Amino acid sequence: MTAVLTRRSEQLLAEPAPGDDEFRYLLKGAAMAPDHGRLRPWRWVLARDEALASAADALAAEAPSQDREQVRRKALRAPLRAFLVFAPRPGHKVPEWEQLAAGxxxxxxxxxxxxxxxxxxxxxxxxxxxxxxxxxLLGLAEGERLLGAVDIGTPVRTGPPTRRSAPELSGHLTVLTTR
Ligand SMILES: Cc1cc2nc3c(=O)[nH]c(=O)nc-3n(C[C@H](O)[C@H](O)[C@H](O)COP(=O)(O)O)c2cc1C
Structure with a gap:
């Protein structure tokens, strides 16, 4: 509960970011998430340093000229960019939406x-x-889809993460009773 109530999407991220081995270690844990058919229909592509700059350049080159600098800067906001690639198993009995849910x-x-x-x-x-x-640049195959990038680093904050109160859930939870 502490982890889920204190995690925030962090806009400002600096070094250190986890190294490749640490990322791999954490991914071993994350890959234990529920996954119908154990298909693991996803993969990550990590970019940092020059690779991250190349990815930012590729993105900026496609933007209208007046936006290029901003697009590039935004793509370089964290020391590590982990691109999440959805790699669904076509025609599998587990439907694609379930594979997306697993990812x-x-x-x-x-x-x-x-x-x-x-x-x-x-x-x-x-x-x-x-x-x-x-x-x-990321080497996506046909049928793969980029679900986004998870920017990762160490939060640049003055204080500890603020603990949020749990959300108001009326309308999001029904307890079914027999009639
Ligand atoms: C699939 C997905 C896509 C997201 N895309 C963006 C995005 O493009 N830009 C952004 O600032 N936040 C993005 N977010 C983060 C959400 O804005 C964030 O989770 C939400 O504001 C709640 O904030 P919290 O994570 O701190 O609880 C995305 C989140 C998810 C799950």
Missing amino acids: STMAHALMLLLHARGYGSIWRTGRLCGSPALRE
């Missing part, structure tokens, strides 16, 4: 694990999800 569940688990370890993250979508240049 989302895994991503949330990963964000909670990052948070519990002191890292911050934010899932970003928008322009990058439909970018042909980024598809090419």
Whole structure:
């Protein structure tokens, strides 16, 4: 409960970010998320340093000229960008929506694990999800879909994360009773 109530999407992220091995370790945990058929219909592509700059350049090159600098800057806001690729198993008896649900569940688990370890993250979508240049750079195969980038680093905050109160759930929960 502490982890879920204190995790926030962090806008400001700086070094350190987890290294590749630490990311792999956390992903082993996140990959235990519920997944019908155990298909793991997703993969991550990590970018930092020059690779991150190349990804930002690819995205910026597609933007209208007046937006390029801002698009590039926004793509470089965290030391680690983890691109989440949905790789559904076509024609599988587990329908695609369930495979997408499995990928989302895994991503949330990963964000909670990052948070519990002191890292911050934010899932970003928008322009990058439909970018042909980024598809090419990341090596997406036909049938794969970019679900976004999870920006990761250490939150730049003055205080500890604020603990939120649990949301008001009326209208989101029904307890079925027999008539
Ligand atoms: C699939 C998905 C896509 C998101 N895309 C963006 C985005 O493009 N930009 C952004 O600032 N936040 C994005 N977010 C983060 C949400 O805005 C954030 O989770 C929401 O505001 C609640 O804030 P919290 O995570 O701190 O509870 C995305 C979250 C999800 C799950």
